[in-house]
Every structure is written in C-alpha cells, then in structure tokens.
Amino acid sequence: MNVCVIGTGYVGLVTGVCFSSLGHNVVCVDHDLDKINSLRCGVVPIYEPGLKELMNKSTKANNLIFTTDLEEGMNEATIILIAVGTPANKDGSANLTYIKRVALEIGQYVRPGMTIVTKSTVPVGTNKKIKQWVSFSSGHQQFSIASCPEFLREGNAIKDTLEMERAVFGVEDVQAELALRALHKPINPTIIVTTIETAETAKYAANAFLATKISFINEVANVCESVGADVEALARVMGLDHRIGTSFLKAGVGYGGSCFPKDTQAFIRIAAEANYHLQIVPAVERVNHEQRYRLLAKLKKSCPILAGKRIAILGLAFKPHTDDMRAAPALDIIQALLSEQSSTIAYDPVASDQAKRLLPDVVLASSWQEAVKEADAVLILTDWAEFKSIDLEELKVLMRDSVVIDGRNLFHPEEMKQQGFYYDSVGRAQVDGRLSQKKEAPSPSLTAQTGTH
Numbered sequence: 425m426n427v428c429v430i431g432t433g434y435v436g437l438v439t440g441v442c443f444s445s446l447g448h449n450v451v452c453v454d455h456d457l458d459k460i461n462s463l464r465c466g467v468v469p470i471y472e473p474g475l476k477e478l479m480n481k482s483t484k485a486n487n488l489i490f491t492t493d494l495e496e497g498m499n500e501a502t503i504i505l506i507a508v509g510t511p512a513n514k515d516g517s518a519n520l521t522y523i524k525r526v527a528l529e530i531g532q533y534v535r536p537g538m539t540i541v542t543k544s545t546v547p548v549g550t551n552k553k554i555k556q557w558v559s560f561s562s563g564h565q566q567f568s569i570a571s572c573p574e575f576l577r578e579g580n581a582i583k584d585t586l587e588m589e590r591a592v593f594g595v596e597d598v599q600a601e602l603a604l605r606a607l608h609k610p611i612n613p614t615i616i617v618t619t620i621e622t623a624e625t626a627k628y629a630a631n632a633f634l635a636t637k638i639s640f641i642n643e644v645a646n647v648c649e650s651v652g653a654d655v656e657a658l659a660r661v662m663g664l665d666h667r668i669g670t671s672f673l674k675a676g677v678g679y680g681g682s683c684f685p686k687d688t689q690a691f692i693r694i695a696a697e698a699n700y701h702l703q704i705v706p707a708v709e710r711v712n713h714e715q716r717y718r719l720l721a722k723l724k725k726s727c728p729i730l731a732g733k734r735i736a737i738l739g740l741a742f743k744p745h746t747d748d749m750r751a752a753p754a755l756d757i758i759q760a761l762l763s764e765q766s767s768t769i770a771y772d773p774v775a776s777d778q779a780k781r782l783l784p785d786v787v788l789a790s791s792w793q794e795a796v797k798e799a800d801a802v803l804i805l806t807d808w809a810e811f812k813s814i815d816l817e818e819l820k821v822l823m824r825d826s827v828v829i830d831g832r833n834l835f836h837p838e839e840m841k842q843q844g845f846y847y848d849s850v851g852r853a854q855v856d857g858r859l860s861q862k863k864e865a866p867s868p869s870l871t872a873q874t875g876t877h
C-alpha cells in the first residue's frame with residue numbers, strides 16, 4: 425500500500441517506520457527541513473529505542489523516503505495519515521492550528537478515492553472539520569476521512585505499533601474502513617470499527633482513565649504514609665485482582681509527558697463544551713499537580729533551608745527510555761528549587777539536550793556520579809534502570825549529606841537505612857539511617873577514648 429504520513433514527530437516517524445518495515449511504501453512529510461535532512465542522513469532526532477535501526481533498514485529497502493514536499497508525498501498515496509501536534513492552548517483546549525493548516529494543504533493534492541486518516545489526538549468533531557477544510561481547498565468531496573487515534577507509549581513505541589493490541593477505526597464509509605484494514609493487515613490487531621465521534625472520544629477517555637489510575641494510587645500512597653502502610657505491597661494486592669490489573673498502579677511523583685497532562689485538560693474542555701462538567705478528571709489533575717510538590721515538602725523536612733544547598737536531580741525525562749521532557753515533573757520541581765536559591769545539578773542518561781533548551785539555568789552533569797558529588801540531597805525523578813543499579817556505597821561516599829528523596833520508589837527503605845541514608849520515598853516509611861550508622865560504627869580513636877557504646 426502507498427502511504428503518506430504527515431508529521432515526523434514521535435507518532436508520525438514511528439508510524440512511518442513501522443508500516444514501511446511491514447512492506448508498505450511510505451513517504452514521510454514534514455515541513456521542518458532540518459528534521460527531514462537529518463532523517464535522510466539516517467539520524468533520528470528523538471530518542472526511541474530501536475527506531476534508528478528499523479528506519480535505516482526500511483530506507484535501504486527503498487520502502488521509506490522523507491520529504492518536505494507534500495505534493496511528492498501524496499503523489500502515489502492512497503492513504504494519508506495526519507500525525508502533526510495538537511498542543512494545549514492556554515485555556516487547556518487542543519490547539520488545532522497545525523491540523524487545519526495540514527488539512528488545507530492536503531486539499532491542494534487530494535485525489536478521488538483517497539482516505540485521509542487522523543492519528544493525532546483531536547477533540548470530537550475535528551475530523552468533520554478536516555473534511556470541510558480539505559473540501560474547501562480541493563473543491564470536491566471525493567475522498568474519505570477516518571479517525572484512527574494512536575495509543576503508542578514513548579520508549580515502547582515500536583513494540584506498541586508492531587504488536588498493537590487493538591486499533592479503533594472511526595469511519596464515515598466502507599472505503600475508509602477497507603483502507604485502514606489493508607494498512608493494518610500485517611499487524612492483525614483486534615479491530616473495533618466505530619463512528620468517528622466514538623473513536624475521537626475513546627482516545628481521550630483512555631488517557632483520562634490511565635491518568636486516573638495513577639492519581640488514585642498516588643492518593644492511596646499519601647494515605648499509606650500517614651497510616652504506616654506500604655503502597656508497593658498494597659498495589660500488588662490490588663493489581664492481582666484482574667478487575668483492577670497491575671499496570672498503572674505505580675505510585676510516584678505523578679505523571680508527565682506530552683499526552684496525559686494536555687489530554688486530560690482537553691477532555692475537560694470537550695465535555696464542558698458539550699455541557700457536561702466532568703468531576704473525576706479535574707480531581708485527577710489536581711492530585712497530579714500536588715504530587716510533585718509533596719516531593720519538595722519531603723526534601724524540606726530533611727533540608728528546611730534550600731538556599732545554597734547543593735541538590736542533585738537524577739532523571740529529567742518524564743519517564744525512562746525517552747528524551748522527552750514535555751510536562752516532565754522535573755521541570756516544575758527544578759524551577760521551585762531554583763526559586764529557593766538552591767544550587768541544582770541534574771543528570772539524565774538521554775535528556776540532556778532537551779534540558780539545555782528547557783532549563784538553561786541548571787548545571788547538567790554527564791554522569792550520576794558527577795551530579796551527586798558533594799550533594800546535600802539527591803532527588804530521583806525518573807525510573808531509569810541506571811539509577812536502580814546505583815552502587816549505594818559509592819553514592820554515600822560521594823554525597824556530602826546522605827539524603828535521598830525518591831520520587832520513583834527505586835530502593836527499599838530498610839536497605840537504605842542499613843546503608844546509612846536518610847531516605848524518603850512515596851507511600852512508604854521514611855527512614856533515617858544516618859544516626860544509627862554513626863552509632864554503630866564509631867571511629868577507632870573515639871572508641872579508644874570512651875570505650876564501646
């Protein structure tokens with residue numbers, strides 16, 4: 425099948441690469457010339473495991489090309505996939521500027537029989553507007569539109585696409601359904617054919633539900649801290665009930681990323697415009713916002729005056745296996761630390777380039793060891809495997825004071841206590857091993873003077 429993908433961001437590039445790897449002929453179009461030039465040279469502008477290798481395989485096989493020229497992209501195509509951004513407006517609604525521009529551009533080249541599919545996350549009614557915009561600029565309506573929202577997760581995007589569990593085809597006619605079926609045939613996911621409105625709403629509902637699970641477990645974690653329960657064990661107890669499920673029950677510093685924060689906000693606006701005032705989703709957002717600042721409160725418990733203190737941040741990306749820092753908890757937390765005049769130094773295995781742009785005032789380290797050296801406290805914000813395997817003895821030797829505030833529950837409180845750390849995490853007991861370790865291991869000279877304790 426000849427496919428044109430418009431937008432080569434996280435969704436468009438992964439989609440183009442994966443469908444080309446399955447034997448479709450794909451042209452990826454982006455108006456960003458630098459991006460297209462680097463893709464043509466085999467350089468992937470984002471960090472996504474496995475993407476570069478798969479992309480280079482497809483380009484070598486001549487199944488995948490990159491261009492800035494939409495006419496060239498649509499020349500042979502029978503199906504057009506729109507994957508441009510839909511960022512949030514100031515009021516939380518989805519900004520459709522890029523979508524509208526693309527629709528008007530597509531209208532210049534659309535031919536009878538083509539199917540135009542929206543992969544971008546768009547509010548209900550947008551695909552119908554796309555139909556109007558494309559027809560306005562083409563002067564005809566001999567094409568089909570469809571909503572096929574994307575459910576991939578960053579960091580796992582290739583697998584999520586090639587082994588997609590389900591796909592929703594929101595269609596207006598049989599032509600669109602057949603085109604989408606042909607496109608997905610090599611993947612063979614469970615397919616749900618719906619109206620366009622159902623498909624559009626399903627994407628927001630799915631993200632809002634996942635965000636709800638996270639805020640729910642974070643609230644439970646906050647209760648655990650007050651009643652002496654352990655959220656990690658509790659989440660397992662809850663999750664092993666199949667009706668609940670184990671995924672998205674990881675308590676922590678709250679969700680970030682390019683999707684949950686903006687899509688929950690947009691969903692609230694979509695519902696309000698339809699005269700329904702969502703009650704759960706705004707609470708989910710509030711809990712998520714407060715969760716970031718609870719971590720700062722934990723830091724202040726052990727370090728009440730932050731001015732002049734050296735605070736090391738481990739993890740900047742909103743989750744592991746990505747360099748994406750959009751709406752990452754690290755952004756708010758670091759801003760708060762800087763506003764209290766702490767000296768902040770951060771390390772992330774892959775997000776440093778993004779951080780240079782988004783946090784120009786933060787010193788960036790090139791290793792975790794460099795970041796924690798002489799630190800008064802360490803804050804863990806991303807659950808990278810590299811942090812989980814940190815040598816705790818080395819960490820303790822490098823730090824000035826052994827305070828670890830863990831927003832991702834990477835370590836066990838008891839182990840941290842034994843290693844001599846002050847350790848506070850989410851939904852578990854706060855421990856302080858600094859004093860006990862000093863008592864247990866007095867210096868030899870002190871022992872000689874005062875006898876054993």
Ligand SMILES: NC(=O)c1ccc[n+]([C@@H]2O[C@H](COP(=O)([O-])OP(=O)(O)OC[C@H]3O[C@@H](n4cnc5c(N)ncnc54)[C@H](O)[C@@H]3O)[C@@H](O)[C@H]2O)c1
Nearest residue numbers: 431432433434435454455456507508509510522544545574
């Ligand atoms: N990032 C994710 O994990 C994810 C997952 C599911 C759904 N989505 C949704 O998919 C959409 C895209 O998200 P993203 O993260 O890939 O965005 P992105 O910002 O990474 O990429 C968008 C790309 O579109 C290009 N673009 C914009 N206007 C264009 C035009 N007129 N012609 C050609 N190219 C144009 C930009 O240059 C950019 O490269 C959004 O609606 C998002 O909500 C994202």
Ligand SMILES: O=c1ccn([C@@H]2O[C@H](COP(=O)(O)OP(=O)(O)O[C@H]3O[C@H](CO)[C@@H](O)[C@H](O)[C@H]3O)[C@@H](O)[C@H]2O)c(=O)[nH]1
Nearest residue numbers: 574575576577578672673674676678679680681683742743
């Ligand atoms: O139990 C959990 C699971 C996730 N998170 C956090 O939630 C955020 C989002 O994580 P994840 O969903 O894995 O990443 P995304 O790439 O943002 O993917 C979400 O957003 C995409 C864009 O809409 C959807 O396509 C995906 O299905 C949906 O999972 C991250 O900050 C995670 O740290 C938690 O705190 N606890």
